[in-house]
Amino acid sequence: MTSYDVNLRLWRGDQAGGELRDYTVACEDGEVVLDAIHRVQATQAGDLAVRWNCKAGKCGSCSAEVNGRPRLLCMTRLNLYERGETITVTPLRTFPVIRDLVTDVSFNYEMAKRVPAFAPRPREADGTYRMAQQDIDRVQEFHKCIECFLCQDVCHVIRDHEENKPSFAGPRMFIRYAELEMHPLETGDRRELLSRQMGLGLCNITKCCTEVCPEHITITDNAIIPLKERVADARYDPITWLGSKLRRRDRPER
């Protein structure tokens, strides 16, 4: 086991302001950035604030920016960086800082409250729901989301535009809408809501969200673009429009 020194530059501060501070800790082969931060905490700065839980890439708590790139601290191996290189860790920029590396991500929880609940069709006569695996594969991809909010952090619609936040749900929530829209049992229709209140149209598919997703969910291609198509179908297809006026349906058959 080789032990070597790692130079960390960590953002310390709160809403009133802060600064980058340098720390040097001994680390071992195979360790991740979160290990180095924990060692700083245990030996040099007991009050260094960082959020974490599972330390295995499954809970999405330890999101931050490492050398400017949104990442999970627990899945970022130290050997990704050159020996001797200074590793800079800063809080997620899109959300207000609480303290040090911890940000206030309540925006996401507020947006989650606005998602209309799952509304399934009734069960089969034998009391079960029957679904083919191939029909749920695409929805299961969205269910892999660990809510690390890295996609929200990197999304330029809100990253530098606080004013867009009230009317833009963001990639994480678009996945959530997509999983409901494409769920084989779902009976509800959220397309009007998506286009009028959730800002789906603001996304101009730069795919930054897909790039940072630690679960490798193809957010833009598999969730956002199909949602945009469905919204366009509902709003701009003249036959659907006429049908909805004549038969007063809210949702066309698909």
Place this chain on the structure above:
Amino acid sequence: MTEHETHEFDVVVIGAGGAGLRAAIEAADQGARTALVCKSLLGKAHTVMAEGGIAAAMGNVYPDDNWRVHFRDTMRGGKMLNSWRMAQLHAQEAPDRVFELEEWGALFDRTDDGRILQRDFGGHRFARLAHVGDRTGLEMIRTLQHRAVAKGIEVFMECTVMRLLTSEGRIAGAVAYWRESGRLIVFKAKAVVLATGGIGKAWKVTSNSWEYTGDGHALALWAGADLVDMEFVQFHPTGMVWPPSVRGILVTEGVRGDGGVLRNAEGRRFMFDYIPEMFRSETAETEDEADRWYDDRTSNRRTPDLLPRDEVARAINTEVKEGRGSPHGGVFLDIASRKPADYIQRRLPSMYHQFKELADVDITKEPMEVGPTCHYVMGGIRVDPDTQAATVPGLFAAGEAAGGMHGANRLGGNSLSDLLVFGLRAGRYAAEHAATVATQPAVDPEQVAAAEREALGPFERAGGGVNPYTVQQELQDCMQELVGIIRTEEELKRSLEQIAALKERAAGVGVEGHRQYNPGWHLALDLRSLLTVSECVALAALERRESRGGHTRDDYPKPDPELGKVKVVVSARDGEVSVRREPLDDMPENLQELFEEKPRT
């Protein structure tokens, strides 16, 4: 006294993993004003890490499966020390709880005819685990989370409960602090449900996160409630062993359920050498028979790789100790040589990801290195099996924080079903209890003031106090060394001396900085519960002079039939913890008969 932020509810649920969420949903459904309080953000609780599946005898893959078989498997896995009534309710109600999740949006993997697919796991006679690849816990917590949010349940996130409040022997509420601001918050409540999970952070090698500090166990004990079965701690046989930073992280039993096998350094499938008498008649004796079993259950017996966890963990421990381990002190878990790469990636995506990213190991090409890791505590708050009521009026418990359901050893998959079945029951009966309480019990200002003094103590010792991180590390070393998989009287006594010394040092911890999101301070307060549960485990382990399930005594290597009839109960008075034995509940005859028939396979 300082004015504190105060809220009043009928039911306060502490903990927002599977059990807490299910309890809160049910309490709200019953019309109770319900709050959900959790230490982390919503959706990050330990349930999110569960991998393999939810055990429920739905019979989708093997129509012969039913609750009686599941009940029997659970009791035998628990070495007959389980609360038979809890095991019965669990086996009977688990399928409905799974169907309910599906109705709330969960998407389990499917059978060819479109029903919920079920997978094999250790100790279960039939393939029984409803699952989503190897991320079942994520599916479960997200489904429950969405349901709770849709119901409008009030959630207090990143809020740590540090004391329960009592009034004339009844529950009156709880005192907590906001992690973000450090401010105190008082909950007035007619009923409290503890769903705080386990205690694994007292050990050095563990699959558990920082949250698992035994808060619920300790809160209950301090409030006058009993704990049971605290000597039974489950060491999961397969945790990662390398690199050091991921030591202890779980490798799902699903790897073995889906065809993976354990091998020692010589390449030998050593589990064939460790088949205990109790499982001999139903376990394969040769590799050929074991391999045939995956496809044909009727004429073959199951592989010993899928014996209950306690058996497998002890076997691995012995192999390593006798020098037949892998380079980093574990054994090999091999699925690469047995299954095609695309099958492994489809069935075990997060294991593939985890090993690839954290250990540079491609599990479709090479074996994994695994070893035992502290995973689960069977012991917990003593509850009524039907209502989940603890021994203090108004207090309820569910999930890992509650004891009795799993006896001496828990079967894989029985935890997620436990959370759902008893989460619902705790929520229902807590709401029912609250409805019978005419007036909210008075909150005693002195109890609140005492909690505040306790909370602020570490700041008064800033600069000169003991480092809380050091105390935690020393406790973890002590528990790992002296209260681990294999125990002796001498070591247990030594652990109690060390825990006593650490308690004194913990009373002198000091922290730097201020109250806003200060992890050092949070840990300083968590040390109280960590030390309390550690003492309970060591005392109970000393009392049980036999080996059974998750409790192995080198000085008493065999089960003692007399001790097979009793549970060890832990209680505390004026800070003094004591243990006593009490007889198990008598199982009715119609259930006893299930253990007399000899199973064919």
